[in-house]
Amino acid sequence: MIESARKPDWLRAKLPAGPEFLETKQNVDQHKLHTVCQSAQCPNMGECWSRRSATVMILGNICTRSCTFCAVQSGRPTELDLGEPARVAESIAQMKLRHVVITSVARDDLKDGGASVWAATVRATRHRNPETTIEVLPADFRGEQVHLDTLLDARPDILNHNLETVERLQRPVRKTARYDRSFWVLKHAKSRDFITKTGMMLGIGERKEEVAALLRDIAAADIDILTIGQYLSPSKEHAPIDRWVHPDEFAEWKAFALAAGVKHVESGPLVRSSYRADEQVVKFSLMERRQRPAR
Numbered sequence: 001m002i003e004s005a006r007k008p009d010w011l012r013a014k015l016p017a018g019p020e021f022l023e024t025k026q027n028v029d030q031h032k033l034h035t036v037c038q039s040a041q042c043p044n045m046g047e048c049w050s051r052r053s054a055t056v057m058i059l060g061n062i063c064t065r066s067c068t069f070c071a072v073q074s075g076r077p078t079e080l081d082l083g084e085p086a087r088v089a090e091s092i093a094q095m096k097l098r099h100v101v102i103t104s105v106a107r108d109d110l111k112d113g114g115a116s117v118w119a120a121t122v123r124a125t126r127h128r129n130p131e132t133t134i135e136v137l138p139a140d141f142r143g144e145q146v147h148l149d150t151l152l153d154a155r156p157d158i159l160n161h162n163l164e165t166v167e168r169l170q171r172p173v174r175k176t177a178r179y180d181r182s183f184w185v186l187k188h189a190k191s192r193d194f195i196t197k198t199g200m201m202l203g204i205g206e207r208k209e210e211v212a213a214l215l216r217d218i219a220a221a222d223i224d225i226l227t228i229g230q231y232l233s234p235s236k237e238h239a240p241i242d243r244w245v246h247p248d249e250f251a252e253w254k255a256f257a258l259a260a261g262v263k264h265v266e267s268g269p270l271v272r273s274s275y276r277a278d279e280q281v282v283k284f285s286l287m288e289r290r291q292r293p294a295r
Helices: 019-032 047-051 084-095 116-129 144-154 169-174 177-190 209-221 248-262
Strands: 055-058 099-104 135-136 158-160 194-200 225-230 266-269
Touching: 047 266, 055 084, 084 116, 099 116, 099 266, 116 144, 144 177, 158 177, 169 209, 177 194, 194 209, 194 248, 209 248, 225 248, 248 266
Parallel strands: 055 099, 099 135, 135 158, 158 194, 194 225, 225 266
Antiparallel strands: none
């Protein structure tokens, strides 16, 4: 565990400022949306909102799971807002986004894990914003294929599902999730010809040989996009930070993953799952892929 909570210089994020940041905030507030930027205390909120980019979080802001790394509030959800898909779609239109990332809290209290709301949100967003590419970052639907397929049938452009950490740390860090089930989500989406993406943290207690094993597993699953970032503990009640990872090590793991066969890797201390996701659209020709027959 690190001896000092003082962050190194390379973890200094851009502070919220400027008219674009305020416009994004007003848009989010106006449409009564939740964002993972706020709920998960993302360090890049200032930079992303100043670029008129935000990650929308649907299905409320209370998660039924209690992962020890995550700042999102956990507990018993009290809302299921069926008007949310239309508001999300309109908000995206007003922000004029070329690419949007939509995520959600886990809703294990719902029979379908929220899959029907997920599908409605993707369809509403596509109808209102036909030129906007859509990346979804759902939970694992407890391994129920019918619910995952409900989301995939709505035809988002990228399926993102985070592995978060190495296999040994799954149980202490992601209490309800499983390593094999998360890989199942990604492999099933790949079998249906979706671009797949995952993310992981460093600095939460992993060993180097475990990171190498995880990266090999990611490459073997033919996952297209990988993000690697520094773990930042939200509070004293969450899992502690094990170490500050130097930018040079992030560069080394990026090179390792690319050599293993991952097509695109974003790796750095402040990288998060949706960080600069819009810049990956051109590389993977998402608009052209929409013309392919659905599987």
